[in-house]
Amino acid sequence: MELGHHISQRYNEELEDIRSKVLQMGGMVELQAENAVKSLLNHDRPLAKEVASADHKINEMEMEIDEDCIRVIARRQPTARDLRLVIAVSKVITDLERIGDEAEKIALYSKKLAKKKTVIGMHSDLAHLSELVLTILHDSLDAFARMDPEQAVKILGSDTQVNMEFDNLSRLLITFMMEEPRHIKGALRVSWCARSLERIGEHAQNICEYVIFLVKGKDVRHTSLEHIRSKYFPQDLEDEEPEED
Amino acid sequence: MIDISKRSEFDIEIKGTVGKPFVNNPKMSSRNCDVFYGDKQAIFDVNLDIANNEIIAMIGPSGCGKSTYLRVLNRMNDTIPICKVTGEHTLDGEDIYAKKQDPVLLRARVGMVFQKPNPFPKSIYDNVAYGARLHGLASNRAELDEVVESSLIKAGLFKEVKDDLNKPGTGLSGGQQQRLCIARAIAVDPEVILMDEPTSALDPIATALIEELMDELKENYTIAIVTHSMQQAARVSQRTAYFHLGKLVEVNETDKVFTNPEHQLTENYITGRFG
Numbered sequence: 001m002e003l004g005h006h007i008s009q010r011y012n013e014e015l016e017d018i019r020s021k022v023l024q025m026g027g028m029v030e031l032q033a034e035n036a037v038k039s040l041l042n043h044d045r046p047l048a049k050e051v052a053s054a055d056h057k058i059n060e061m062e063m064e065i066d067e068d069c070i071r072v073i074a075r076r077q078p079t080a081r082d083l084r085l086v087i088a089v090s091k092v093i094t095d096l097e098r099i100g101d102e103a104e105k106i107a108l109y110s111k112k113l114a115k116k117k118t119v120i121g122m123h124s125d126l127a128h129l130s131e132l133v134l135t136i137l138h139d140s141l142d143a144f145a146r147m148d149p150e151q152a153v154k155i156l157g158s159d160t161q162v163n164m165e166f167d168n169l170s171r172l173l174i175t176f177m178m179e180e181p182r183h184i185k186g187a188l189r190v191s192w193c194a195r196s197l198e199r200i201g202e203h204a205q206n207i208c209e210y211v212i213f214l215v216k217g218k219d220v221r222h223t224s225l226e227h228i229r230s231k232y233f234p235q236d237l238e239d240e241e242p243e244e245d
Numbered sequence: 246m247i248d249i250s251k252r253s254e255f256d257i258e259i260k261g262t263v264g265k266p267f268v269n270n271p272k273m274s275s276r277n278c279d280v281f282y283g284d285k286q287a288i289f290d291v292n293l294d295i296a297n298n299e300i301i302a303m304i305g306p307s308g309c310g311k312s313t314y315l316r317v318l319n320r321m322n323d324t325i326p327i328c329k330v331t332g333e334h335t336l337d338g339e340d341i342y343a344k345k346q347d348p349v350l351l352r353a354r355v356g357m358v359f360q361k362p363n364p365f366p367k368s369i370y371d372n373v374a375y376g377a378r379l380h381g382l383a384s385n386r387a388e389l390d391e392v393v394e395s396s397l398i399k400a401g402l403f404k405e406v407k408d409d410l411n412k413p414g415t416g417l418s419g420g421q422q423q424r425l426c427i428a429r430a431i432a433v434d435p436e437v438i439l440m441d442e443p444t445s446a447l448d449p450i451a452t453a454l455i456e457e458l459m460d461e462l463k464e465n466y467t468i469a470i471v472t473h474s475m476q477q478a479a480r481v482s483q484r485t486a487y488f489h490l491g492k493l494v495e496v497n498e499t500d501k502v503f504t505n506p507e508h509q510l511t512e513n514y515i516t517g518r519f520g
Binding site: 082083 | 519
């Protein structure tokens with residue numbers, strides 16, 4: 001999808017500027033999430049502190065991009081795909097900011113968890129969930145950067161996997177808490193981290209929905225994946241069918 | 246500088262009209278409309294319905310044929326000797342180009358408001374009363390007074406001019422003059438009002454007043470408006486028709502045209518792109 005080619009060169013620059021700021025913000029958020037997970041898995045308190053203290057940069061970025069969007073709406077009255085870009089960006093950055101908040105929460109819990117390395121048993125399950133969520137986040141940002149609705153719809157399908165991992169981990173934590181009541185506090189913190197990871201996955205999927213809206217002009221929120229696929233991506237289904245056989 | 250020969254819009258082929266050019270039970274309707282000025286063809290095979298009580302906006306770059314098409318609808322092109330109009334054009338299912346059709350009566354049913362306010366050099370009262378007198382719509386002075394007053398009220402001008410009805414219409418401000426022209430068009434009780442860039446000579450406040458007026462008028466009339474302001478088309482119309490190089494490219498609900506148009510050329514035009 002082309003952003004440029006307006007008669008007004010300045011307008012091209014303004015839209016491109018907004019887009020590149022979103023990518024920059026996406027990069028910052030991804031790094032925050034990665035570092036938060038690292039600090040959690042490696043009991044790295046200094047890194048957790050760093051994540052917690054860097055969240056304000058993301059908040060500022062959100063406000064700056066929102067201001068840019070308002071300015072473009074007021075001055076250019078964007079229409080069609082330009083309008084969809086501005087609206088999608090304004091929504092994407094809200095989700096990015098929330099992801100930043102979740103990363104901050106993970107960092108705060110991991111700071112506390114780092115003192116007591118008791119909940120080690122969950123390490124591999126937590127690592128698994130983290131990896132899955134970070135991949136989804138990375139791919140969503142990639143789909144946004146390339147404005148690729150096909151990739152976006154694929155990511156929407158990974159929802160069930162995250163839920164499965166999250167449920168698994170929750171079950172393990174419950175068992176652990178029953179066996180070791182002294183460590184309930186720590187186990188709850190791990191559970192909250194898992195919850196934050198699950199939320200990050202949800203926000204990343206929202207971003208994918210906005211990518212589809214941006215390129216295809218269709219609002220696919222609150223729509224089943226099957227419906228989205230059959231209605232807007234019939235080509236994908238044809239490609240996949242032979243594999244299923 | 247933009248090199249016009251490199252504009253890719255000339256490479257995009259227009260195959261018929263996309264979207265929804267047809268409606269059930271149309272007020273006006275055109276089929277296979279071609280218009281020629283001498284040897285030059287200005288409009289190519291336009292097929293379009295205009296629904297009852299809708300405002301349809303016609304947009305497109307200069308020279309795309311939108312004004313020419315508007316003038317087809319009340320036979321204003323008859324006044325241009327070299328102009329030839331073909332195809333079928335109906336108002337309530339009746340052929341408006343039929344031999345028995347009197348163009349003067351047609352123009353009473355299909356009124357027109359132009360870009361530049363053009364009141365007659367007469368009093369405000371006489372400007373509005375002119376058409377009613379011509380078509381014998383009032384049998385005495387009291388009836389004529391009523392026609393003038395109700396037309397001025399509908400055009401949203403009465404309050405401003407009620408004490409100055411005998412003053413010349415040309416003494417009003419631009420926006421007031423345009424509303425006077427609308428009152429004049431309404432006075433003959435038309436069914437359709439054609440507006441050819443009615444606000445392009447007006448300031449934003451006068452424009453807003455006319456747009457508000459259009460919204461009220463659509464309760465009783467069908468309105469077709471040609472406009473260069475896309476925001477105006479987006480604000481006032483229910484459907485939008487995009488013309489390009491004499492062809493009707495796309496007709497769709499205005500909401501759709503401005504958020505997710507079907508045709509690439511429509512998108513390029515409304516987003517301010519050249520290729």
